[in-house]
Amino acid sequence: MAEFIKIYKENPNPKDVRKVVDIIRNGGLVIYPSDTVYALGCDIKNTRALERVAHLKGIKLDKANFAFVCENLSNLSDYVRQIDTATFKILKRALPGPYTFILPGNNNLPTVFKKKKEVGIRVPDNAIVQAIVRELGNPIISTSIKDEDEVIEYTTDPELIFEKWEHKVDVVVDGGYGGNIPSTVIDLTQGEPLLIREGKGSLEI
Template sequence: MAEFIKLYDENPSEREIKRIVEVLKNDGVIIYPTDTVYGLGCDITSNRALERVAQLRGVKLAKANFSFICEDLSNLSDYVRQIDTPTFKLLKRALPGPYTFILPGNNNLPTVFKKKKTVGIRVPDNNIARAIVSHLGNPIISTSIYDEDDVIEYTTDPELILEKWDKLVDVVIDGGYGGNIPSTVIDLTSGEAVVLREGKGELTI
């Protein structure tokens, strides 16, 4: 049975954030709000939890395209190869915001992602997600939670999310109604910005 924790984006309770971080440190899997859709995630350093997330999404972990949720751009160099000034300026202008940037990964990627040459970086404009990452001390991975209903592609009501995921995850965070438009995905690996998926946010490139 998942814990259902209510948090407010303006001022998330530090006590509850610490509880969530403890769950993550113990190979837990959580569902949490972002500035777009609700995400399914875990600590990027926990192989056991990463396997669980991949299983829940029905994908092989080595081939999964999970994003890294970061607090800000300060730990970018931990996972990303050196980027040029125009690219950094674009990231600084866009983040925090509803974008996933595909960047060239470096050798510090967690073991399970070593074969991947790229990494998707997200810094959501959501205090809950960023507070979790801040207290954890490293990124969490993220993948959207889909709905089987073709009309409602993403579930937005936390109580309905709990109903569906109650026995599959450890914590469901109620951060209010989520959106149903995913992040815009922008590939920056070739030196030019290429939009791979139009989503929320209008960034002038």
């Protein structure tokens, strides 16, 4: 059964953050708050954990398009090929924020993503997930947790999320009520920004 850990986004408790990170480091799956919806994630370097996430989503891992959640833009070059100044300016203006940017991946992508030519990058404006990624030392993946309800696409109440997921994941972070509008997805691999999905992020960037 998963742990349910309350963390306040105004001032994330380092002890609680470390507890979550220890679970992630040991291959655990985490449900965590972002600046959009609650998301499911794990360490991008743990293949077994990635396979578990793909299984929960009902997809094959090599077909999965998981976004990488980074603390900031400083480690972008770890996974992304060199980008031009115009692209970097867009990223700088928009992040941290409710966007997923598709960028050209480089040869340092974890083994399971090696065949991918591109990678989705997220830098959520949420102190809890930023603290988790900072403590872990590398990105976690992000994939939205959908709701089967036809009216509400995303569950916003962490206690209801825990009820549904407690036997499927290892830790659920209660960061307060979440949103129900996902990130705006923009493809920056072709030079001109291409809108893939309109979400919470403004298109005026």
